[in-house]
Amino acid sequence: MEGIFHNLGIGFVECFRLQDITLWGMTFSHVPFNIIMCLIGVLLGTLIGVLPGIGPVATIAMLLPVTFNLSPVAALIMLAGIYYGAQYGGSTTAILVNLPGESSSVVTCLDGYQMARQGRAGPALATAALGSFFAGCFSTLIVAMFAPPLAEVALKFGPAEYFSLMVLGLVSAVVLAHGSLVKAISMVILGLLLGLVGTDVNSGVLRFAFGISELADGIGFVTVAMGMFGICEIIGNLEQKEKREIFTSKVSHLYPTKEDWKRIWAPVLRGTLLGSALGILPGGGALLASFGAYTLEKKVSKYAHEFGKGAIEGVAAPESANNAGAQTSFIPLLTLGIPSNAVMALMIGAMMIQGIAPGPQVMTERPQLFWGMIASMWIGNLMLVVLNLPMIGMWIKLLTVPYRILYPSILLFMAVGVFSISNQPFDCFLMALFGLLGYVCAKLGCEPAPLILGFILGPLMEENLRRAMLLSRGDPFVFVSPSKPISLGFLIAAAILLVIIAFPALKKKREEAFAAEDT
Amino acid sequence: MRRLAAFLALTAAIPLAAAQSWPSRPLRLVIPYAAGGPVDVSGRLLAAKLQESLGQPVVPENKPGAGGNIGVDQVAKSAPDGYTLVMSAIATLAINPSLYGSLPYDPLKDLRHVTLLVQVPNVLIVRNDLPAKNVKELIALAKERPGKLDFGSGSTGSTGHLAGEMFKMMTGTYMVHIPYKGSAPAIADMMAGRIDLMFDNLASALPSIKAEKLRALATTTRKRSSFLPDLPTLDEAGLKGFDMTTWWGVSVAAKTPQPIVDRLSAEILKAMDAPDMKERLHNMGSDAPSVRTPDQFAAFAAAELKTYTELVRRSGAKAE
Amino acid sequence: MKIKSQQDFWAGLMFIAFGLFFVIVSQMHYQMGTAVRMGPGYFPTVLGGILALLGLIVLGGSLAEAGPDVPKFHFRPLIFLAASSLAFAYLLKPLGLMLASAALIFISAYGGHEFKFKEVAWLTVVLVISSVVVFVWGLALPFPVCPSFIESCPIR
Numbered sequence: 004m005e006g007i008f009h010n011l012g013i014g015f016v017e018c019f020r021l022q023d024i025t026l027w028g029m030t031f032s033h034v035p036f037n038i039i040m041c042l043i044g045v046l047l048g049t050l051i052g053v054l055p056g057i058g059p060v061a062t063i064a065m066l067l068p069v070t071f072n073l074s075p076v077a078a079l080i081m082l083a084g085i086y087y088g089a090q091y092g093g094s095t096t097a098i099l100v101n102l103p104g105e106s107s108s109v110v111t112c113l114d115g116y117q118m119a120r121q122g123r124a125g126p127a128l129a130t131a132a133l134g135s136f137f138a139g140c141f142s143t144l145i146v147a148m149f150a151p152p153l154a155e156v157a158l159k160f161g162p163a164e165y166f167s168l169m170v171l172g173l174v175s176a177v178v179l180a181h182g183s184l185v186k187a188i189s190m191v192i193l194g195l196l197l198g199l200v201g202t203d204v205n206s207g208v209l210r211f212a213f214g215i216s217e218l219a220d221g222i223g224f225v226t227v228a229m230g231m232f233g234i235c236e237i238i239g240n241l242e243q244k245e246k247r248e249i250f251t252s253k254v255s256h257l258y259p260t261k262e263d264w265k266r267i268w269a270p271v272l273r274g275t276l277l278g279s280a281l282g283i284l285p286g287g288g289a290l291l292a293s294f295g296a297y298t299l300e301k302k303v304s305k306y307a308h309e310f311g312k313g314a315i316e317g318v319a320a321p322e323s324a325n326n327a328g329a330q331t332s333f334i335p336l337l338t339l340g341i342p343s344n345a346v347m348a349l350m351i352g353a354m355m356i357q358g359i360a361p362g363p364q365v366m367t368e369r370p371q372l373f374w375g376m377i378a379s380m381w382i383g384n385l386m387l388v389v390l391n392l393p394m395i396g397m398w399i400k401l402l403t404v405p406y407r408i409l410y411p412s413i414l415l416f417m418a419v420g421v422f423s424i425s426n427q428p429f430d431c432f433l434m435a436l437f438g439l440l441g442y443v444c445a446k447l448g449c450e451p452a453p454l455i456l457g458f459i460l461g462p463l464m465e466e467n468l469r470r471a472m473l474l475s476r477g478d479p480f481v482f483v484s485p486s487k488p489i490s491l492g493f494l495i496a497a498a499i500l501l502v503i504i505a506f507p508a509l510k511k512k513r514e515e516a517f518a519a520e521d522t
Numbered sequence: 523m524r525r526l527a528a529f530l531a532l533t534a535a536i537p538l539a540a541a542q543s544w545p546s547r548p549l550r551l552v553i554p555y556a557a558g559g560p561v562d563v564s565g566r567l568l569a570a571k572l573q574e575s576l577g578q579p580v581v582p583e584n585k586p587g588a589g590g591n592i593g594v595d596q597v598a599k600s601a602p603d604g605y606t607l608v609m610s611a612i613a614t615l616a617i618n619p620s621l622y623g624s625l626p627y628d629p630l631k632d633l634r635h636v637t638l639l640v641q642v643p644n645v646l647i648v649r650n651d652l653p654a655k656n657v658k659e660l661i662a663l664a665k666e667r668p669g670k671l672d673f674g675s676g677s678t679g680s681t682g683h684l685a686g687e688m689f690k691m692m693t694g695t696y697m698v699h700i701p702y703k704g705s706a707p708a709i710a711d712m713m714a715g716r717i718d719l720m721f722d723n724l725a726s727a728l729p730s731i732k733a734e735k736l737r738a739l740a741t742t743t744r745k746r747s748s749f750l751p752d753l754p755t756l757d758e759a760g761l762k763g764f765d766m767t768t769w770w771g772v773s774v775a776a777k778t779p780q781p782i783v784d785r786l787s788a789e790i791l792k793a794m795d796a797p798d799m800k801e802r803l804h805n806m807g808s809d810a811p812s813v814r815t816p817d818q819f820a821a822f823a824a825a826e827l828k829t830y831t832e833l834v835r836r837s838g839a840k841a842e
Numbered sequence: 843m844k845i846k847s848q849q850d851f852w853a854g855l856m857f858i859a860f861g862l863f864f865v866i867v868s869q870m871h872y873q874m875g876t877a878v879r880m881g882p883g884y885f886p887t888v889l890g891g892i893l894a895l896l897g898l899i900v901l902g903g904s905l906a907e908a909g910p911d912v913p914k915f916h917f918r919p920l921i922f923l924a925a926s927s928l929a930f931a932y933l934l935k936p937l938g939l940m941l942a943s944a945a946l947i948f949i950s951a952y953g954g955h956e957f958k959f960k961e962v963a964w965l966t967v968v969l970v971i972s973s974v975v976v977f978v979w980g981l982a983l984p985f986p987v988c989p990s991f992i993e994s995c996p997i998r
Contacts, residue, residue: 021690051981054976055919057981060556061584062981064562064584065566065567065982067566067567068566068567068569068570069564069799071567071570072848117783121671135904144782158710158713158714159714161711161714161716162711162716183850183900185896185903186850186853186902187896187899189853189857189893189896189900190888190894191858192892192893192896193857193893193905195889196860196864196886196889196890196893199885199886199889202589202680203882204677204701204703205678205701205880205882206678206881206882207621207677207678207679207701208882209873210868210871210872210882211867211886213863216591216592216595216626217591217592219589219591220586230786231838234923234924235976237919237923238916238919238920238923241916241919241953241954241955242919243922249766285706285707332997334949335710339710339713339735340729340730340733341706341707341709341710344707347557347705348559352560352562352563353563355725355805356563356567356802356805356806358801358805360728360729360732361729362729362730362732362733362735363733363735364732364733373852407954407955408957408961408965410950410954411946411947411950411951411962411965411969412965412969414923414927414946414950415930415946415947415969415973416924416927416929417927418930418931418946419973419977419985421714422930422931422934422985423582423977423983423985424982426583426584426585426932427585427588428928428932428934428935429931430931431927431928431930432927432928432931433933434927435658435923435924435927435928436923438920438923438927439920442920444856445913446849446912446913447849447850447852447853447856447912448849448850448853448909448910449853449856465885466703468880468885468887469853469880470700470702471702472879472880473672473698473879474672474700474716474717476889477876477879490948495959550984581982581984583984
């Protein structure tokens with residue numbers, strides 16, 4: 004244990020190390036440069052997280068040339084700050100205007116936005132910030148203490164395990180809906196199918212693109228999310244003929260009440276643990292964290308009926324989970340040199356340009372870099388919560404702006420964000436199309452959240468399914484074979500979950516049948 | 523008659539005048555891949571450096587899609603005034619034409635190749651507990667177990683995939699190709715023992731080799747790599763003539779005036795030779811390419827196109 | 843046979859349509875391969891089939907159980923919002939960020955209930971200035987600010 008404290012000590016010392024910096028021709032001496040870079044990173048991350056459409060990947064890519072002139076520690080601290088700062092910012096838009104900035108914030112929209120509409124944006128934002136902070140601290144400790152063994156566990160996940168995990172994830176996606184079960188499953192499958200548009204990994208064939216070259220890399224998540232969540236919501240709000248304000252002007256407390264605190268501490272804990280566990284899996288683990296946490300909460304909470312209508316647990320659990328996942332997703336990068344997602348791939352690029360080969364030896368050869376980064380994650384989370392909590396008041400004020408002024412602004416930011424994905428008008432066209440689809444689905448009583456999750460998971464599932472089959476030379480029992488206990492375990496859990504979900508519906512049908520018999 | 527001569531002289535001078543005033547406004551560097559990959563990173567490095575010497579901003583723009591074809595096509599059809607550049611790569615210039623069946627641009631006729639920026643060898647890497655310590659043993663093992671060995675690659679039609687196909691053809695062995703989305707997950711699976719070998723590019727494989735999580739058996743270039751001087755080349759190991767690299771560089775639209783092309787080439791070479799840029803490119807696994815001038819680049823691209831067209835045809839790889 | 847639930851009826855039809863679409867396109871263009879070596883058409887065909895089947899179940903349910911009607915479609919906000927996004931996207935390159943944003947704001951505002959010209963005009967000015975500051979100067983997004991026929995405009 005002393006080893007950990009010793010190492011964390013190295014980290015904190017590195018963060019607060021005073022340096023002499025030459026900037027714009029002037030030399031500033033004794034400046035804690037690394038901390039300043041951390042602050043810049045989280046500020047920037049929050050900003051782009053709040054702006055829908057523009058994500059950490061594009062921002063980090065643009066800042067890469069800047070990092071060349073910085074020391075490796077400073078560069079990575081800043082980039083990491085942007086990444087998890089964006090998670091905080093993304094929750095803000097999810098709660099305020101139903102726009103998920105990142106795939107991990109989709110679930111926060113469900114209850115967070117409803118809370119905002121009921122005048123409870125303050126507690127929602129505070130819960131998100133504090134839950135994220137707790138999760139960040141906890142998972143940073145996990146990274147510090149268990150990074151190497153956890154990385155070994157991550158390596159045990161092959162395509163079969165990923166596939167089974169995603170099946171479990173999909174079944175949980177159904178739980179997200181509160182309407183008809185069959186329709187929810189159908190939306191999930193529709194999402195899966197839409198996710199298949201684009202180039203097929205295994206064969207290189209371009210599917211469902213109909214000659215439109217912009218679809219060669221598939222439909223972007225941001226495009227679908229902006230369309231189905233953003234545009235659809237705005238249209239829905241505009242439909243109401245009465246000039247009723249969307250957000251009640253009666254805003255209750257800015258912070259969670261005592262009752263709220265009692266309700267959120269357990270979900271935060273559960274979300275953190277689940278998020279930390281799933282985040283270490285490269286190749287899609289962190290995505291599952293937030294909606295796995297939501298599903299779990301919905302199933303164990305005694306307020307399950309409130310989920311989807313503004314249950315605070317529906318914000319606390321996913322927010323903690325996605326932040327925990329964001330921190331632990333650094334583990335494969337820092338220990339094995341394998342990126343968990345596009346952001347990590349960029350960081351590898353930044354490291355290699357600095358001449359650092361990412362991999363297990365980084366921990367031993369450059370302890371200041373490794374532990375400095377870990378310490379900075381903790382400090383960054385602290386900065387974020389200190390920054391975000393006071394801003395809640397400002398965000399609340401923003402919501403009191405009349406909707407007729409608010410929605411064109413939201414729409415503009417959405418359009419800019421979507422356009423900037425690949426600088427083509429086509430993505431905005433797709434966004435409008437998905438807005439239409441979302442509108443139609445809403446009219447038909449079908450919910451968008453299961454579709455989006457199917458959309459995210461579909462391509463991953465297929466890729467892993469086919470790869471597992473390739474490697475097993477066509478043996479379909481590879482997923483349930485005893486030699487792959489993890490895969491088997493997930494599939495069993497998925498089956499159990501399916502039964503648990505279906506059971507109340509079946510029970511209801513039986514009750515109705517009996518009631519019909521009696522009359 | 524004199525007026526005609528004067529007019530002709532004037533029109534001839536216009537491109538020269540344009541070239542002399544070039545660049546008078548910002549340039550666009552189209553990167554036909556998503557942000558973060560090696561082409562993107564090196565492109566941004568180059569843009570930052572060129573900005574200094576040209577005195578005009580060089581704005582990188584990501585235009586991903588279709589393995590790079592979309593971005594390259596856009597530039598091929600853009601105005602040939604020297605203000606739109608593109609990061610062209612082995613994929614878009616040499617492999618995709620045969621892989622995709624039909625391309626909206628002709629890599630030799632619609633583009634003018636300016637400078638080759640990076641040339642990275644691929645490395646034959648195997649998992650640590652594979653019972654083959656060199657190329658000879660690997661070939662023997664593959665012959666012993668036809669269809670039992672799995673080789674991974676970053677995508678169908680990538681240099682890793684095609685290197686594997688070339689290897690199979692030259693050695694008469696049969697191994698199963700397992701495509702991934704990028705080299706990283708493939709390397710992860712190899713470390714875990716789920717696949718057996720890969721022909722990955724040096725930059726992404728080097729850290730794992732140095733950490734001894736995998737074993738490198740040979741490089742795919744004819745010359746040994748300066749990073750792993752003890753590693754034999756496939757050519758030395760018996761596959762005569764094996765010489766594959768992953769490369770990329772800068773191109774512009776075909777009709778761009780020669781003076782601008784020359785000036786661009788000179789500036790890019792200057793940027794590449796600068797010590798800090800040289801070091802950074804070196805850190806990506808690239809030894810300075812021997813192909814320097816636009817004409818050399820054009821000849822090189824044409825030769826690669828011929829090689830890969832043949833290779834893709836014989837291996838049966840198809841993207842559509 | 844009476845349609846007891848309008849909503850479920852049309853929802854079922856939608857799912858059947860989507861499901862069949864994916865099955866048909868897959869069968870026409872992409873190889874199925876075998877379960878061992880799945881071709882690009884395998885997964886979409888199977889999923890499309892399941893979707894169509896589920897759609898049939900929903901459809902069947904709509905004939906058996908009572909359910910809500912399909913709420914009224916309001917075309918005005920839908921059309922105007924879609925039009926404003928499209929206007930922005932396709933006008934950005936030729937007309938620059940300022941004019942494209944103005945187009946989006948005006949068109950989308952017109953799609954709402956209350957359209958007060960002066961108010962929208964002021965909103966446009968504020969938003970355009972803040973977009974230029976945040977997106978072009980702050981985040982260095984490669985958007986042209988002025989229309990392409992005006993040469994001397996700061997792009998960065």
